[in-house]
Each structure stands twice: as C-alpha cells, then as structure tokens.
Amino acid sequence: xxxxxxxxxxxxxxxAYPLVFSSPFQQRLGALVLLYAIAASAWxxxxxxxxxxxxxxxxxxGCGAYSAMAAYxxxxxxxxxxxxxxxxxxxxxxxxxxxxxxxxxxxYFSMATIAxxxxxRLIVTNTDYLGAGVGLSGxxxxxxxxxxxFISALPYYYLFLAVLAITLGITWWMASNRMGFYLRxxxxxxxxxxSLGAPASRTKLYAFMLSAGLTSVAGAxxxxxxxxxxxxxxxxxxxxxxxxIMAALGGAGLLFGPLVGAAILVPLEEISNNLLGGKGxxxxxxxxxxxxxxxxxxxxGGILTLIKRLWARPRKTPTAIAVPGASHAP
Amino acid sequence: MSTILxxxxxxxxxxxxxxxxxxxxxxxxxxxxxxxxxAHGDFVMxxxxxxxxxxxxxxxxxxxxxxxxxxxxxxxxIVVYFGLIREIMKGPMLAQILGTFGLALLLRYSAxxxxxxxxxxxxxxxxxxxxxxxxxxxxxxxxxAGVVALLVTLGLxxxxxxxxxxxxMLAVAEDSTAAQLMGIRPDTMQAIAWAIAAGAxxxxxxxxxxxxxxxxxxxxxxxxxxxxxxxxxxxxxVPGALMAxxxxxxxxxxxxxxxxxxxxxxxxxxxxxxxxxxxxxGLMGKS
Numbered sequence: 001x002x003x004x005x006x007x008x009x010x011x012x013x014x015x016a017y018p019l020v021f022s023s024p025f026q027q028r029l030g031a032l033v034l035l036y037a038i039a040a041s042a043w044x045x046x047x048x049x050x051x052x053x054x055x056x057x058x059x060x061x062g063c064g065a066y067s068a069m070a071a072y073x074x075x076x077x078x079x080x081x082x083x084x085x086x087x088x089x090x091x092x093x094x095x096x097x098x099x100x101x102x103x104x105x106x107x108y109f110s111m112a113t114i115a116x117x118x119x120x121r122l123i124v125t126n127t128d129y130l131g132a133g134v135g136l137s138g139x140x141x142x143x144x145x146x147x148x149x150f151i152s153a154l155p156y157y158y159l160f161l162a163v164l165a166i167t168l169g170i171t172w173w174m175a176s177n178r179m180g181f182y183l184r185x186x187x188x189x190x191x192x193x194x195s196l197g198a199p200a201s202r203t204k205l206y207a208f209m210l211s212a213g214l215t216s217v218a219g220a221x222x223x224x225x226x227x228x229x230x231x232x233x234x235x236x237x238x239x240x241x242x243x244x245i246m247a248a249l250g251g252a253g254l255l256f257g258p259l260v261g262a263a264i265l266v267p268l269e270e271i272s273n274n275l276l277g278g279k280g281x282x283x284x285x286x287x288x289x290x291x292x293x294x295x296x297x298x299x300x301g302g303i304l305t306l307i308k309r310l311w312a313r314p315r316k317t318p319t320a321i322a323v324p325g326a327s328h329a330p
Numbered sequence: 331m332s333t334i335l336x337x338x339x340x341x342x343x344x345x346x347x348x349x350x351x352x353x354x355x356x357x358x359x360x361x362x363x364x365x366x367x368x369a370h371g372d373f374v375m376x377x378x379x380x381x382x383x384x385x386x387x388x389x390x391x392x393x394x395x396x397x398x399x400x401x402x403x404x405x406x407x408i409v410v411y412f413g414l415i416r417e418i419m420k421g422p423m424l425a426q427i428l429g430t431f432g433l434a435l436l437l438r439y440s441a442x443x444x445x446x447x448x449x450x451x452x453x454x455x456x457x458x459x460x461x462x463x464x465x466x467x468x469x470x471x472x473x474x475a476g477v478v479a480l481l482v483t484l485g486l487x488x489x490x491x492x493x494x495x496x497x498x499m500l501a502v503a504e505d506s507t508a509a510q511l512m513g514i515r516p517d518t519m520q521a522i523a524w525a526i527a528a529g530a531x532x533x534x535x536x537x538x539x540x541x542x543x544x545x546x547x548x549x550x551x552x553x554x555x556x557x558x559x560x561x562x563x564x565x566x567x568v569p570g571a572l573m574a575x576x577x578x579x580x581x582x583x584x585x586x587x588x589x590x591x592x593x594x595x596x597x598x599x600x601x602x603x604x605x606x607x608x609x610x611x612g613l614m615g616k617s
Binding site for chain 2: 047053100122123283286288
C-alpha cells in the first residue's frame with residue numbers, strides 16, 4: 001500500500017514537472033532526461049539484467065535516428081515511418097553481434113560491441129546516401145502533426161514520458177517472467193544456470209535484441225526532437241558512454257536505476273556546458289570517466305543499491321546485512 | 331612483384347610490429363588475469379604524448395622519449411593495478427568492464443582537456459630522413475619504430491618463457507592459489523604484469539609518435555586494433571600477437587593502397603567481427 005502511494009506521488013510529480021517548471025530551458029531539460037532515461041533503460045535490459053556490458057549501444061541509437069531522418073530526407077515520409085525500420089535493422093545487427101559473442105565470456109561481447117559501433121560510424125561517414133560527414137536533416141517546417149516537429153519541448157516531454165513508461169513496462173514484464181528468472185540465474189552463475197537447463201545463450205540474445213530495438217526508438221525520438229543527425233551525434237562513442245553511465249550510476253539491473261542516473265547526469269551536463277562553454281565538453285567526460293571508475297571500484301550496484309542498503313541498515317542486525325542472500329537457519 | 335606493392339607490404343610489416351608490441355601487453359594481462367583492459371589504447375596515447383612533451387621540452391627524439399615513456403607508463407600500470415584492478419577483479423563482470431572503460435575515458439578526456447583536440451605531430455626529421463634499401467624507399471622513423479618494436483616483443487616473449495620471473499608469472503596465470511603455496515606472491519606477479527604491459531604501450535606510443543599524428547582520441551582506434559590483434563593471435567599468446575600484429579599491419583596497408591585510406595579501418599574491424607563469428611579462439615589458439 002505504501003509502495004502504491006509513493007508511486008502515485010512520483011507519477012504526479014513527473015506529470016506536473018513541465019507545468020511547474022515551465023521555462024523553455026527547464027522543459028527541454030526534462031524532455032532530455034526522459035529521452036536518455038529511455039535509452040539507458042533499454043541498455044539496462046542487456047547490461048543490467050543480462051549482465052552483458054554493451055559499450056557500443058550507440059549503434060542502435062544511430063539506426064533509429066538515421067532511419068527516421070532517412071524516411072523524411074529520401075522519401076518525404078513522416079520520420080515516424082523510420083521507427084519500425086530502425087527497429088528491424090537494430091535487431092538484425094544485435095543478432096549478428098550477439099550470436100557469436102554471447103556464447104563466449106562477457107569480454108568478447110564488450111569488445112565486439114565497441115568494434116561494431118566504430119564500424120557503423122566509419123561506414124556512415126563514408127556513405128553519401130546517409131549524408132556522409134554532414135548528416136541528414138528532418139523537416140524544417142512541420143507539414144502536419146505526424147512530422148513530430150514542435151518548437152516547444154512540452155509535447156516531446158509527454159511523448160518521451162509515454163515511451164519511457166512503455167519501456168519500463170516491458171522491462172518489468174520481462175523481469176517478472178520466465179525470462180527474468182533465467183537472466184538472474186545466468187547473471188549469478190552462468191554455469192549453474194546452464195546445468196539446470198536454462199538456455200543461457202538464447203536468453204541473453206533475446207535480451208540483447210529487445211534492448212537493441214528499444215534503443216533504436218530512443219534514437220529516432222532524439223532525431224525528431226533535434227531535427228538533425230550526423231555521425232558524431234548519432235553514432236559517436238560518447239553517446240554509448242552516456243547511456244551506459246546513466247544506467248550504471250543509478251543502478252544497473254534495477255527498474256528505475258537508469259531514470260535516476262539520467263535525472264542526475266543530464267542536468268549536470270547541461271549546467272556544466274552552460275557554465276564552461278566549449279571547454280566544458282572535455283571536462284564533463286573527465287568527470288564521467290571518474291564517476292564510472294568510482295562506481296566500478298566502490299559501488300557496482302549504483303546509487304539505488306546504496307540507498308536501499310542505507311535504508312535497510314537501522315532495521316536489521318549487522319550480520320544480516322554483511323551477508324546478503326545468505327540463508328540463516330531458523 | 332612491383333616495387334610499390336613491396337613497399338606497401340614492408341610498410342605494413344613495420345607498422346604491424348608496433349601493433350604486435352602494444353597488443354602483447356593486452357594479451358599478457360588477459361592471459362594472466364582474465365581481464366580485458368579497455369584503456370589499453372589510451373595507454374599508448376599517453377606514451378605518444380610523453381614523446382611529444384619530451385620533444386617540446388628537451389628537443390629530444392625517441393631515444394630519450396621511449397625509455398621515459400616506458401618508465402612512466404609502467405608506473406601508471408602499477409598504480410592502476412593496485413588502485414583499481416585488484417579490487418574490481420573480485421567484483422562482477424559489470425564492474426570489471428566499467429572499471430577499465432571508465433579509466434579509458436578518464437585518460438582520454440584528461441589529455442583532451444590538457445592538450446586540446448588539435449592534431450599534434452613531431453617534426454618529420456626527428457629520426458633521420460628517408461633512405462633506400464633494395465630499391466625501397468623507407469622512412470627512418472618507421473624503420474626504427476618497426477625494428478625496435480620487433481626486438482622488444484621478442485624480448486618480452488623470452489622474458490615470459492626463458493626466465494624464472496616468466497615461470498612465476500605463468501604459474502600465477504595457471505593457478506594463483508597453487509602458486510601462492512609455492513611461495514610466489516600473485517599480487518606482486520600481477521602488478522609486474524601490469525607494469526610490463528603498460529611499459530610496452532609506452533614504448534609503442536613513443537615510437538608511433540615519430541610518424542603518426544597525436545590526438546587524444548587516437549586511443550580508441552588503437553584499442554580496437556589491439557582487440558583485433560589479440561583475438562586473431564589467440565588470447566594470452568605473445569607469439570600469436572606478433573604474427574597477428576604483422577598480418578594486420580599488412581592487411582591495413584594493402585587495403586589502404588588498394589581501396590583507399592578511409593576504408594582501411596573498416597576492413598580491419600570487419601575482420602574482427604568475422605573472426606569472432608568463425609574462429610573466436612584465434613589463428614593459433616586451440617579449439
């Protein structure tokens with residue numbers, strides 16, 4: 001019951017945010033938080049729940065973004081048409097990368113994802129059809145509502161909120177079903193899970209494909225909001241970094257972890273860019289690198305895990321906290 | 331065989347020797363501790379900047395730059411091992427990959443912040459000029475870099491296979507608990523491995539800097555090259571890395587010559603993904 005109250009309060013706050021903080025900057029900030037939360041939540045499915053750390057997730061983001069822009073630039077269609085195309089291409093790429101590497105140890109998967117992202121960036125940079133180094137633009141003046149081209153960030157805010165809700169819904173549904181149990185078993189001990197008959201490689205692959213498809217939707221939404229995509233903003237490694245760090249900071253493998261991470265890091269980046277200007281870009285990523293190292297070194301579970309632990313501390317005996325998951329004889 | 335083709339292949343071999351040198355560090359660490367250093371390419375990048383700073387401060391070439399870079403990077407390797415790697419090795423896979431990946435970002439953007447995003451180069455004549463061997467025109471800097479890299483890689487192989495230190499490291503790699511019972515400290519051996527691996531990248535970086543542009547993001551490309559080399563040569567194998575490094579150097583040069591310089595990385599990365607599909611254990615690894 002208390003859980004339900006908290007959830008309603010949180011939902012009400014999220015719904016009311018752009019109406020209370022109604023300056024264009026604040027609304028745009030809110031929309032960006034939600035957008036990155038979608039991408040990071042999608043990453044979370046494979047990186048958090050399946051424990052396979054993709055460091056090239058931008059390739060799926062780029063697929064969505066480029067498909068949406070190409071639908072407009074080449075066929076004069078609504079960028080929305082590009083979304084299913086982007087999903088199909090992303091899922092295909094994830095299968096090509098995932099099938100061979102998910103049978104091997106997790107390092108191979110990470111190396112393959114970084115290589116495929118770079119490969120995609122190089123190919124797109126040299127493909128005139130996709131705008132090469134210059135990029136593709138969306139509609140400058142919206143022809144109708146299906147172009148999803150708005151001046152205000154408010155419509156984007158609610159659109160992204162809806163997509164985020166769907167993404168989190170899918171994640172929750174996945175985690176509370178057979179697949180979620182398989183994934184948790186595999187993450188804890190792949191050998192044990194396999195020996196009990198869990199189809200480890202296949203389950204990880206499904207998680208990767210699902211994650212890829214959802215990430216591509218985030219990419220398409222990004223392209224629609226900015227009306228423009230180029231190799232750096234659509235396929236640069238720094239997008240992968242942002243997606244990954246938001247999920248890891250908030251709490252990888254937790255439903256709301258990526259949202260918390262995005263809510264912390266997106267404002268931080270916007271503010272530091274505004275304060276420091278161009279010089280801030282480099283410094284922002286120095287800080288990002290430091291945060292990632294610190295999370296890995298001290299708190300791999302992210303902020304939410306830390307909060308949960310601190311929250312639980314006063315109520316339990318110290319021994320119960322020192323060995324979480326250990327079974328005590330009654 | 332036409333002279334140009336021969337020249338392209340020799341150029342590829344000389345470049346490949348450097349790839350082999352820094353990749354053997356990655357393969358050593360992977361083989362011993364089962365951890366992949368995502369910051370490996372950025373270690374090479376640091377080596378390049380050390381060479382640049384040495385030149386701009388003292389006007390000295392790689393003769394001073396390479397040993398200094400090796401020493402500094404070896405120190406970085408030890409610090410990274412004790413400060414980060416030793417702890418994240420006990421953690422989940424997520425922590426292992428995030429740890430070195432975060433380190434890569436930290437190094438890359440610190441360099442970006444400090445030196446700026448501009449392409450820096452050392453003066454072209456920092457190591458002699460260009461001369462002819464058997465009708466092939468070869469830059470002295472590339473020749474020096476290739477030969478030194480080859481010698482250091484071979485030295486590394488001998489160190490690992492012919493000395494008692496190498497045997498101790500191998501023992502830790504095989505079974506660190508058993509090694510500990512024999513009076514070998516796994517911690518010390520692993521720290522030495524990190525020092526050697528990082529030191530090798532320092533030398534490689536200082537050597538590449540004599541003929542390559544220096545830019546903070548160069549580490550990403552080099553890291554992928556190292557991944558390709560190591561996966562081609564088989565993880566944990568220095569001779570494998572040597573063969574693979576030379577092969578990739580040649581493939582890169584040939585594809586730059588035959589289909590254009592912008593496509594050389596595309597060819598190499600595709601090769602990597604192809605290998606993961608069909609032969610993840612590498613060319614020389616056992617299936």
